[in-house]
Amino acid sequence: MAAYGASVSLKNTIQRLLQSSRISLVPPSLQILQSANESMCRLQKVMLILDGTSCRKIRAKVNDLDERIKEVVWEFEDLLESLFTDQILPQLERSSRGVRDGLSFSVDLQSLRQSVDCFVERLEVMEVEYFTELVNMPEEEGELLSSRIDFGGINSNMVGLSDEFERVKDYLINDRGNRLLVNGMAGVGKTTLVKKVFDDPLIQRRFENRAWIKVGRKCESGEILRCILAQVDPNTRDQILTQADDNDDRILVGLLKERLKDKKCLIVFDDVWEWDTRVMYNLPEENVRILITNRLRIDELNNLATKGTLRLLNIEESMKLLGERVFGEKGFPSDLEKLGEKIAYKCEGLPLMIVTVAELLSKEDMTQPYWTEVVEKQQNSVFVEAYNQISEVLFPNYDYLPQYFKMFFLYVGAFPPYSDIEIHNLFDRLSAEGFLEPIGEQTLEDFMVECLVVLAHKYHLDSDYACIHVGSTCVRKKLVRSSFCMFYKVVMTL
Template sequence: MSAYAAVVDLKSSIERLLSYFDVCLDPASLQIAKNLHKELKSFQKSMKRFDDRSRKRVSASLQQIATAIRRFDDALTSLFEEQVLAQSEENMNPDEIKPYLFSIDLQDLKQESHTLIQTLKETVERFSSAKGGVVSSRFDYRESRSKMVGLCDEYDQLKEDIIGESNRFRKSFSIVGMIGIGKTTLAREIFEDLDILEHFDCRAWVTIGRSCQSCHIPRAVLSQVDPETNGKDEDEEIHKFLKAKLDGKRYLIVLDDVYDAQIYDGVNQLLPNNEGNGSKVLFTTTVRKVAQQVAELVGSVSAYSFDMRLLDKEEGWDLLREKLFGEEYCPPHLVKAGKKIAEHCDGLPLMIVTVANLLSGVEHTPERWGEIGAGRNHPLFIDAYNELSKVLYPSYNYLPQHLKECFLYMGVFPHNYEIPKSKLINMWIVEEIIEQSMEDYALECLEELASYSLVMVYKKSKSKTSSKRPSLKTCGLHSTWLHLCCKEAKINKFFHVMHSYEDGFGEGIKGQTRLSIHNKVLFGIKDVHRSIEEHCSSTAKSLLCLHPYHQYQVPLCFKLRLLQHLDALNIRFYDFPLEVLELVRLKYLAFTCNCDLPTSISNLSSLHFLIVSQHFNFKTSGTPSYLPMSIWDMKELKHLQIMGSDLPDLHGAILPNLSTLLGVSALSCTKTVFQSLPNLNKLGIQIELAPDVIEPLSCFDHICQLKELESLKCVVVNPDYCCGVVAPLSAFPLSLKRLSLSGLGYPWEEMGKIASLPSLEVLKLRCNAFQGSKWEVEGHSFMKLKYLLIEDCDVERLMVGKLKSFRRLQCLSIHHCYNLDELYWKFYEDLSKIEVIDCHPLFEKQMKEALLWKKNVTQDYSWKMNFL
């Protein structure tokens, strides 16, 4: 048996001993077992770092150690089995067994244990310092170690991908993720894994970073591949030696912390091809664009990218516990508070480690830990955030100025706030961080921030963009970045976040240009209210009420006379706040109120965004509610969202800049209204049917007049009344790219008017938008469609013709179609994702069979049945 395997066995025996019979050991024996376990663990880690040359040199010593370990393990196992047998015969619990039963025998092994520990220590010291021993680089190999906790499945999969026979032609592997998420730890675990060590002929680790000079990299690699190389050689000689040393060998090169794809390209050109022998280059990076560029350099087939995820709650607690107690058990009375503390770290390993270091100096009592775990505002967490800010700041400071402002502004949102892409971009434009009419540029900025791993992407579009990468739908900041943004913004008077009473006073609030309120109670405190108006009345341009929704009216600050951006959507007003009409500089106004808008709303002639929500999501029966006629005088309006009201029909008036209209009913869908909206790009129609309605729906009769329309959503909120009241489907504008229908009950035969749309990319059909037992798709249909959703429909058979239908479909989602049990569909090569949730099991079986020939499709099914 190898020494490594013997160490593992002995360590397991001691762990069993400590787990089951630690109460049976006297203090001296217990300390012997713990010391030996610690030395074995250290020796096991050291053995992982021996390369081939070292293992050959120490083979004789390792065999002697293996024999000694095996003998000690046999004796320990014998004692363990005897004690278990004795316990079984006497039917006693471990705490009832007399300590001397075990302690006497273990003391007999004390000398052999001491000798074994000394042998292990001497072996590690002797061969770690020898040339060709432990792999390292004098340039950059970091000796600080962090145990990897969690991600076991991902680790095993990545290791298999690297050494697996099926991937011998794949050369480039990247680990991508935000700072502190554990990229280096994962790469190091892979690098030092015993299977990896045995698989590769030689390995090298180089830490890059922004300050690394590319000329140092070949030297660092060569110094590990051949330590006897003269470090004074010229660069050309180094390159030549390196290529010669690696030629014909299976090598693994790890480049840690790469910021530029050219670094990878430069290293790759110095390495011999060795095509097909399984040589790999593994690199870590915070910049997703680097991984994409490398994939383009080497070819997508030769590249693999692994996105690091945050730890879940259990993994976070495991890491915190391991950092605080090591192999010891956490006292049970600390577990509940400890889990809460770990949860506040939001799954970021570096944050957990930082908190653990600070927590180690705190009294370990339930009361003290409970106080810390009560919230992220505890001084211990603030200290941890401040420490991490020092690590994060260089990445923020490295950003171009235009991205700095975009990123910093995201700090106005609360912790764990899921920011819709459209809302963020609109706010950037209103705040003049991004110029008007530059939505595409704003989207590029947002995706670039996501590429730098500064922004967390919560949801992605199902279909890919023209740049061949998924576009994000919602995003947010990790709490560590949020703290940095708020801290920097406050110093630079960029914005000021108010959580508590104290935030309403002092130097922090004076002269601020933007105020973000995260606590709804603050407006009800007279002193805070007065302080805001006193210190910010002549400077504040933005007031953002981003706290949770508050159904009772609070006294909002309306004396901020320079206000341009007022987001009070989370505050309910009983009546329209007339004070708003004095804020004539407003460009963005959002609030919640069930009353009608006054005619004088047109006084706000600078408004670009007007969003009015209702406290209740339904309208009372009676006369339809219309916006005032004066709405047509607001020529600057770009975005109008008016739940519960409709546009009045005013012949000849035009809103030339209005591109988004949401929340209207079929009453607004008239010929003259649509003629007055020549540049409408996005339309949302919400229909509430009455039980006795007899007239057919005709909301689409004039849709084709909207020549610029790209996105249309129509929802029947009470579809049970829809049966028999739907008019034939009218023609849609040819410009339409996204269409979402719900509850309309059209027959599938009407689908032909949608199938022929030349630009349609996204189609969502929900809640019997179409009805009938069979949907049969004719050939040459949906030629540009990328994403199709069918949800909660009664269809039984889905039949797709052979001729070129859905040629560009990338994602197919079918949810809650319980009757669907027959499929005929030949899928094309662009299809990359299938979601079948809560459908007939026979349909799921047919879907799997239809995809047998496609190897690179992500499939998600709800039924856990082994059909294949």
């Protein structure tokens, strides 16, 4: 569990001791607990600052410190619970069974004073260290402009999602809007789909100019404008790509409007993490159409563009993609077809996973015994290696989750794979283990539901199941495990 989750658990443990009507704390136990609680609250506030930092920032050192904080907090909570249990159990044994409901317990934490002082001291040091790391987090290195516009290596051979392809193409050809946002979880095939649209002959005839920009986690507005200019004006391409980035954005915008005057242009912004809305407003709406791909639902973009979410592949599409990648257009041989279906099912409909598994399978024995092992063995080397390979793509989705959501993500991921999760069951477990800490006037249940709704909506963990109402909030009755299970496996392999 992340450090923030560990801190929530410890704070709830301390609060239960302080507020229990059945526990009498022998002086100075109250002051000892309050000291630990106050120190934990201060560190927790500093940890929450991370949520406000840009996804451009590299969090490696902060993550390392997060692990150390987690271990320190866990160690102290174990010590506290152990001391509490050692004092409560003897009092239970001495009490008669008939009056158990009226029991009260005396707890003396004097022996814990030295450990609390040490714990508080360690937290204070870590608080300063954490804040220092936050302030000094380095940024991602920017890419060369030439690499941002190099889309030649992107494979546009797509299996399935033909309806989605036709809808995107129809949107552009028939002028159904100026901007279309294609979002979906990492590895679901957004770039492949958009590249196929970008290369389509009808699209090429429709748009005299086309530009492709790989945005990523860090891309300045000036870089974006230069990338577009380099592709719509080949005569100045080399100059634009190599010159220093010292032009005023207004000059670049003026040049761009001049080049695009009376010419239809399609611009693709691929893998957008954060968005500067000024870029969108600076592009002429009358003749420019924009396609955007992103893995997170960004509020600024949602308000500016028509939205479409890319789904996972169904089992038939998954089998087709896996079979073609391993055996070519002919697909599976008859003796491996059933096993191929089971392997495809384990890929959970994620094209990136299917392609990665196919590449690994193609290097191994094409025999029934080996494929049976891949299907049945829990930690088969093919899937272990596949998770390792796709982690670079999927892990940032977890890394940049807000602190609250990391805690929920990891906890929900601990449920059995491919199973549904009942809301009330999840709530009971989280409450019992002390992992719920509402914000403001929220109840525990409302807080949990809000976290699940955001995870489901923003991070593509929703499903087609019927909704139920908890309080005034509508949530899914069950959370389908597919994409969530994939993310969790990747996180736990790191």
